[in-house]
């Protein structure tokens with residue numbers, strides 16, 4: 001109920017402090033299954049300072065709009081695109097929805113179908129429901145990457161696009177995007193790469209010497225990429241990214257809003273009013289950390305992943321689902337449900353998929369947190 005007379009600031013803050021003590025926090029070291037992290041300190045400053053900027057009315061906030069364009073351009077260059085089109089959006093879900101919407105709109109297919117791996121994120125189910133695009137699921141190989149032959153066998157006159165994943169939600173698997181790109185070019189179908197997670201990992205991991213397939217605009221069949229700054233980019237929520245190779249995709253989803261301050265304004269995204277602070281924070285982090293700053297973050301995350309996988313392999317009663325490709329390690333067990341419950345009872349914030357538990361080596365996850373987790377896991381396995 002809204003109180004008749006307002007409470008004092010102290011009362012409100014005190015109440016919140018008590019109520020929100022139920023939440024797990026990233027600095028507790030207990031959150032091991034999330035793809036989010038504590039936003040970088042610079043990003044926090046920026047949000048506080050620029051929280052009033054609304055990119056929904058860019059004519060009022062011309063500077064913010066230019067910063068957003070530059071952030072998109074920097075992300076484009078990171079992903080080997082000279083001139084990038086797109087936006088900083090609310091997250092990977094919105095980015096994926098926009099890509100499907102653009103593919104549908106540039107096609108003239110009446111009963112549109114999208115081919116996507118069985119491992120795709122549930123945001124595509126939302127896209128399908130909203131956009132009336134039928135999802136055609138492609139099988140996975142034994143290593144959990146998409147089976148490209150199966151993708152090819154599912155192409156029809158109704159196919160408006162193909163999806164490949166660069167860092168699957170559950171296992172961090174990077175699909176064979178080069179082969180998907182070849183298919184896309186052969187059949188003249190656009191390929192969308194969901195690199196919501198991997199977009200801020202793969203470019204740096206490659207430079208560090210990890211063998212990973214190409215996944216970005218270097219491949220000519222790739223027409224759009226989801227890359228989320230609010231995952232490994234360390235930006236505050238909400239900050240997703242959608243990039244298109246060609247302007248025609250953005251044009252196909254742009255809704256005019258001519259009465260807004262800027263005059264010729266159009267909105268290609270789902271949201272109307274949207275946080276300028278998010279885009280400004282993305283710009284600032286890219287400038288501040290630079291390529292080498294992100295490379296160091298990824299170096300530690302990858303080293304933690306390989307070390308943790310090694311530890312898991314040594315334990316009896318659980319098994320590694322597959323060798324980690326990125327900084328995600330997932331393990332299974334016969335009595336997985338019991339293990340999951342015991343871990344959760346001990347306060348661990350893990351993510352339990354069907355058949356395995358996922359540990360994501362985000363920047364807030366330190367070796368000592370993993371050691372404490374393993375200690376608990378060993379105890380649980382011994383009982």
Ligand code: 0PR
Nearest residue numbers: 034035036091092093121123168169194196197
């Ligand atoms: N694409 C991929 C490959 C993803 O993994 C995700 C989310 C999305 C798209 C959608 O992104 P948004 O959630 O930004 O819309 N992956 C995480 C997941 O479902 C999201 C997440 C983040 C879950 C933090 C839990 C959590 O604590 O696992």
